[in-house]
Amino acid sequence: MTIAEMEKPNERGLQQVAANERLTFFGLTLPYLLMVTALIVIPVGWLFYLSFIGRDGSLSFENYERMMKSKAYIRIFLTTFKISILTTIICAAIGYPLAYFMSQLSRKWANICMIGVLIPFWTSLLVRTYAWLVLLQKKGLLNNMAIEMGLISEPIKIVHNTTGTLIGMVHIMLPFLILPLYANMRAIDKDTLKAASSLGATPTRAFWTVFFPLSLPGLLAGLLIVFVLCLGFYVTPAILGGGRVIMAAMKISSNIELYFSWGAASALGVVLLVVTGIILFIASKLVSMDQLGNR
Amino acid sequence: MNETSLNISIREVTKKYDQFYALKDVSLEINSGEFMTLLGPSGSGKTTLLMVLAGFTNPDYGSVKFGDEEVILKPPHLRGIGMVFQNYALFPHMTVEQNVGYPQKLRGVSAAETKRSVEEALSTVKLEGLGHRGINELSGGQRQRVALARAIVFKPKILLMDEPLSALDKKLREEMQIELRQLHDTLNMTTVYVTHDQKEALTMSDRITVINDGELMQLGTPNEIYEHPNNHFIADFIGESSLLPVAVRNGKASLNGEEITLAEKTEKSGDFLLVVRPEKAFLADKKVKGSNYFMGKLIDSIFQGESQLLVVKLNSDDDDEQEVRVRVPNESVTQKALPLVGENVTIGLKVADSYVVS
Numbered sequence: 001m002t003i004a005e006m007e008k009p010n011e012r013g014l015q016q017v018a019a020n021e022r023l024t025f026f027g028l029t030l031p032y033l034l035m036v037t038a039l040i041v042i043p044v045g046w047l048f049y050l051s052f053i054g055r056d057g058s059l060s061f062e063n064y065e066r067m068m069k070s071k072a073y074i075r076i077f078l079t080t081f082k083i084s085i086l087t088t089i090i091c092a093a094i095g096y097p098l099a100y101f102m103s104q105l106s107r108k109w110a111n112i113c114m115i116g117v118l119i120p121f122w123t124s125l126l127v128r129t130y131a132w133l134v135l136l137q138k139k140g141l142l143n144n145m146a147i148e149m150g151l152i153s154e155p156i157k158i159v160h161n162t163t164g165t166l167i168g169m170v171h172i173m174l175p176f177l178i179l180p181l182y183a184n185m186r187a188i189d190k191d192t193l194k195a196a197s198s199l200g201a202t203p204t205r206a207f208w209t210v211f212f213p214l215s216l217p218g219l220l221a222g223l224l225i226v227f228v229l230c231l232g233f234y235v236t237p238a239i240l241g242g243g244r245v246i247m248a249a250m251k252i253s254s255n256i257e258l259y260f261s262w263g264a265a266s267a268l269g270v271v272l273l274v275v276t277g278i279i280l281f282i283a284s285k286l287v288s289m290d291q292l293g294n295r
Numbered sequence: 296m297n298e299t300s301l302n303i304s305i306r307e308v309t310k311k312y313d314q315f316y317a318l319k320d321v322s323l324e325i326n327s328g329e330f331m332t333l334l335g336p337s338g339s340g341k342t343t344l345l346m347v348l349a350g351f352t353n354p355d356y357g358s359v360k361f362g363d364e365e366v367i368l369k370p371p372h373l374r375g376i377g378m379v380f381q382n383y384a385l386f387p388h389m390t391v392e393q394n395v396g397y398p399q400k401l402r403g404v405s406a407a408e409t410k411r412s413v414e415e416a417l418s419t420v421k422l423e424g425l426g427h428r429g430i431n432e433l434s435g436g437q438r439q440r441v442a443l444a445r446a447i448v449f450k451p452k453i454l455l456m457d458e459p460l461s462a463l464d465k466k467l468r469e470e471m472q473i474e475l476r477q478l479h480d481t482l483n484m485t486t487v488y489v490t491h492d493q494k495e496a497l498t499m500s501d502r503i504t505v506i507n508d509g510e511l512m513q514l515g516t517p518n519e520i521y522e523h524p525n526n527h528f529i530a531d532f533i534g535e536s537s538l539l540p541v542a543v544r545n546g547k548a549s550l551n552g553e554e555i556t557l558a559e560k561t562e563k564s565g566d567f568l569l570v571v572r573p574e575k576a577f578l579a580d581k582k583v584k585g586s587n588y589f590m591g592k593l594i595d596s597i598f599q600g601e602s603q604l605l606v607v608k609l610n611s612d613d614d615d616e617q618e619v620r621v622r623v624p625n626e627s628v629t630q631k632a633l634p635l636v637g638e639n640v641t642i643g644l645k646v647a648d649s650y651v652v653s
Contacts, residue, residue, distance in 0.1 A: 192385070194351055194378075197372045198349055198377070199446075199449075201401050214387065
């Protein structure tokens with residue numbers, strides 16, 4: 001026997017160990033894989049199929065054609081995007097300064113602020129939405145206070161419209177923006193700002209040339225999460241919009257509940273899914289390109 | 296004062312955190328064009344002092360002048376200093392060129408002049424041709440060089456460095472020490488260098504300031520600091536000295552009851568510490584005049600490549616263990632056999648090398 005043919009010490013045993021490890025990892029992911037298959041892959045596939053079934057039960061594009069032609073559908077899509085974009089922008093405008101402020105605090109104070117951000121996050125969505133209704137309605141707390149203070153004479157309408165919807169959605173979405181952004185900002189080496197300053201940059205200049213570019217991956221991640229969640233949001237616009245703000249998810253619901261039109265609802269769902277997929281794809285390119293330059 | 300550098304004048308700088316002094320009444324003159332090292336253990340206040348010079352830490356009171364100009368109230372970006380940080384603090388979203396060109400861009404230097412000065416700075420630190428690389432594509436040593444290029448590209452008159460070599464491996468660190476020193480000699484800017492590495496300080500500096508507990512302990516050339524430490528902290532911190540208790544009574548010094556001769560006569564009576572440097576102590580066969588001798592037992596013998604380190608426990612009446620380290624150079628394989636662990640040995644120390652600290 002030559003050396004090459006001889007068994008190397010423990011070769012088989014070590015291969016067995018590696019095989020066992022792979023098996024363990026597969027075993028650990030199996031429940032999740034099964035769940036995803038049963039609850040996501042199969043239903044989405046079923047929806048996809050349904051979206052191509054016409055009213056007469058035959059295969060057709062009629063659901064999609066109607067969507068393209070109907071002004072109501074176009075308006076719903078425009079509303080969905082308008083509300084989502086506005087919510088995302090307002091979240092960024094409020095969330096960025098707050099995350100920046102928290103990232104500059106000591107860990108202790110930052111954690112206290114973080115609890116302030118998280119407590120609403122842990123409260124039921126429905127409870128918070130109804131709470132806004134109570135605050136914002138015509139005889140609500142806000143209007144009453146403003147009238148008593150003499151700021152306004154008539155109650156103003158700040159709920160059951162776009163304004164109310166935006167207020168509620170921004171409040172609910174804010175933590176989704178702050179969490180990734182804050183984590184990113186914390187990870188920025190503070191010495192880079194000192195370096196910029198020692199090299200002659202004013203604090204404003206140092207912020208825009210160093211801190212802001214370095215916080216972009218976190219900001220993009222936050223914007224993305226908020227925007228995608230907004231696209232499919234149902235509860236808050238339904239309650240605070242008072243039927244005047246109709247977003248895609250609500251149309252899906254009414255298609256099924258009122259018209260029993262699974263085909264139309266599915267087609268809307270598929271379009272929403274595809275749009276979300278495209279946005280995620282573009283954003284992942286942006287973020288990964290940014291990170292390539294980063295690390 | 297010449298054109299490329301400024302002297303630094305530090306007066307009574309004091310910084311207190313609660314009950315703890317980070318800096319206590321520190322006054323120090325750093326000459327124009329000098330390479331000054333602030334040396335001390337961690338938490339000694341050396342970095343705080345550097346941060347006061349840079350403007351990132353405001354002292355409770357005190358004065359810092361660059362040349363004739365008081366800068367203590369000026370924000371960092373108006374001080375015009377170059378600074379190299381411990382972890383380099385490069386901008387990860389910029390290329391090497393953009394990093395080095397950053398201070399030029401801030402100063403409104405023209406694109407052509409920026410390009411020229413960036414190339415010059417990169418060639419000074421031997422990084423020609425790497426301008427388009429991203430920071431993530433560089434090794435630790437190269438990042439260090441980029442940080443240095445960025446700090447010198449605008450020709451500051453003062454260069455501050457905060458333990459810039461501590462993240463590099465030993466071999467690279469020792470190369471960079473010599474390079475940094477050569478760079479300083481070429482550019483001639485006043486350099487303040489912070490380190491806890493005494494060997495680094497001895498290698499690079501014109502003068503060293505030893506700092507401990509926020510106080511200035513000794514200021515002197517590397518030679519002065521090493522050969523004539525003025526207290527036991529410095530004797531212990533610089534080099535690997537053994538400190539032995541010596542009693543001085545009526546001008547006569549004794550160690551373990553035996554009289555010894557000191558390099559300098561001490562008139563003051565009291566208890567002192569004899570500083571024994573391992574490379575100055577030697578193994579003695581016979582006692583000759585002009586040296587002090589100590590008897591002891593060899594308890595450890597360590598091969599260290601270029602030398603053999605012998606640990607000798609002195610025979611003493613005290614319970615205190617008195618250990619002396621002796622370095623025997625690895626001169627030749629034919630050198631006579633070293634004593635074995637457990638054998639009795641005699642250690643010699645020349646009178647000229649026998650000095651005490653309080």
